[in-house]
Amino acid sequence: MxxxxxxxxxxxxxxxxxxxxxxxxxxxxxxxxxxxxxxxxxxxxxxxxxxxxxxxxxxxxxxxxxxxxxxxxxxxxxxxxxxxxxxxxxxxxxxxxxxxxxxxxxxxxxxxxxxxxxxxxxxxxxxxxxxxxxxxxxxxxxxxxxxxxxxxxxxxxxxxxxxATVESPNVSLAVDLSGGFDEMLSRHNGKRKRKKFRLQLRRFEEAGGHRLIEARTVEDVDHLMTAFFELKAARFGKQGITNVFEPADVQAFFRKLFTDAVRQPAPPFILTGIEVAGVLRGIHGMSVVADGVVCEFSAMLEDELQISPGFFLDYTAMEEACAKGMKFFDFSVGDEDYKRSWCDLETRQFDTLMPLTAKGRMLRGWKMARSRAVRAVKSNATLWALTKRLRAGVAGGAKPAASDD
The missing domain is CATH 3.40.630 (Aminopeptidase)
Known part of the structure; x- marks a missing residue:
């Protein structure tokens, strides 16, 4: 010490x-x-x-x-x-x-x-x-x-x-749930969203039925995490993005985190999934805080059904959060169209860069310049869309489509 x-x-x-x-x-x-x-x-x-x-x-x-x-x-x-x-x-x-x-x-x-x-x-x-x-x-x-x-x-x-040294390049988006689920929907094209949700339920049944899963056992965690890592690897590969979930120790961390969480009376971290026709097609990893829920990560299966499992998981998670009296649902860092369709709370986060050595002062300058460059790209819709297309093209993927994961 x-x-x-x-x-x-x-x-x-x-x-x-x-x-x-x-x-x-x-x-x-x-x-x-x-x-x-x-x-x-x-x-x-x-x-x-x-x-x-x-x-x-x-x-x-x-x-x-x-x-x-x-x-x-x-x-x-x-x-x-x-x-x-x-x-x-x-x-x-x-x-x-x-x-x-x-x-x-x-x-x-x-x-x-x-x-x-x-x-x-x-x-x-x-x-x-x-x-x-x-x-x-x-x-x-x-x-x-x-x-x-x-x-x-x-x-x-x-x-x-x-x-605080510099504004973070990525915005954080959340939904205000304080008025309850019906009131929240009324602010976000609720009629259309309810119709989409009912349509999903019909399509689920036509495909062979569905099951909403919440991990409550070690076996549940293993099942959902294994599927998540597979789906995320496929998604990142298509987008040309480095898979930050690929390292073995990172996967071991998330397995341990959610495994230890289910053993607690009130789990602070929860996993949910949607299974349609016996196939796991979407996973949410969330944290539960004092007055809200934070979606830490998600992954969706892209297949011939085209059933938007992410929308279903978001909808049901917010409905449950409202039933429990939660005040917000946080989509965490990242600006995506599907988040914008829900969100009315925007948080500009900040970074602290505190150099302790001469080398640290050099690195601080480079990090700040890079952060400003990234923020400039992401704040320009045209430039950011072009960047994502180029990235997907390099990876051999298709043009990025609007998604809900």
Whole structure:
């Protein structure tokens, strides 16, 4: 553990109990390897803290166990009590050491764990102390790269918002469910959507019947995840996109995450699927948060039936969320036409790029330039459509069609 005092730079303090010692300024920072003791403390902190789904202790433990991540827990304490805690992993990329949210590109809508009593954001002094603590504990880290952060979560402002460096290139879209399902539909061409849903049900029956599945056992998880990985590989291959779900350790992570989740009384992560004529044709992976549902990923079978399984899963998931009193359904990061057909909430997330070395400052400049370039392309509908066509063409796929996955 490295504990950096607020009044001194890179000054280590120690206590016999291994906890961070308070400083004269009323705060301290400690950085610990994510061993069992640190993870247990993080889990205890998160029991009452506000945090996003990718900062859930189950997500953090599952990723570390499945991937063997080089992980650490950085905590800012105020007046001797933990206030903000960051679960990070250190990765090597192109000769650089990067500390990022655990889960990499799979971690979206990030919001670091923050205690209920921590009502103000990280101060400049605390941010400097955090930077110093990370550098002292891990000199091999060149850049702290915290991407896709939500500016607000569960009514709280992001405690790291003062560290915002650049706007994330991808928008996050969600649906306001606060008025109930009927009211939500009335704002989004409800008559057409209800008609489409009824038509789907008829087509399902004509094809041989359907079954909506929610994973409740280990066997269910294995069945749905196996199908998801196969469908996603086919989809990404057609689109010419690198399959981020292909690595064996990533697949092991998701299997463990949802397997451990079904063993909990109120699973924070759930898998659903739609089976038509005995064939699994669509899968949703979702996280359940305090007042909403986040669709983390989905995959659909493209075949001769052309039954839009994604629409059916979205429709039923929102209907169930409303029945449970949820306030929003979040489609997560990514701007697609099928999301726009539902959504009325748009979140512009931010990235934090905090260099700890001269190499880190170089990488920060390159990352910021790239982020702005990507955002410029994606904000131009014509240019973005052309980019997707070119990408699919290189992969040998067909022209991308409007889809619901």
């Amino acid at each position: 490295v504990d950096i005092g607020a009044t001194t730079r890179a000054a280590e303090t120690s206590r016999s109990d291994g906890k961070a010692a308070p400083t004269r300024a009323g705060f301290s920072v400690d950085v610990r390897s994510a061993n069992e003791a640190a993870l247990s403390d993080y889990e205890a902190f998160c029991a009452s803290a506000v945090h996003a789904q990718a900062q859930h202790p189950l997500w953090v433990r599952s990723w570390i166990d499945a991937t063997g991540a080089d992980a650490l827990i950085a905590t800012v304490s105020r007046d001797g009590r933990p206030a903000i805690s960051l679960a990070l992993e250190v990765v090597r990329a192109g000769g650089f050491g990067i500390a990022r949210f655990i889960g990499g590109s799979h971690a979206n809508g990030n919001f670091a764990a923050v205690a209920p009593m921590a009502t103000h954001p990280l101060t400049d002094s605390e941010a400097q102390a955090l930077s110093d603590a990370l550098h002292a504990a891990r000199p091999d880290i060149d850049l702290v790269l915290l991407e896709r952060q939500n500016p607000r979560w569960e009514g709280r402002a992001n405690p790291l918002q003062r560290l």
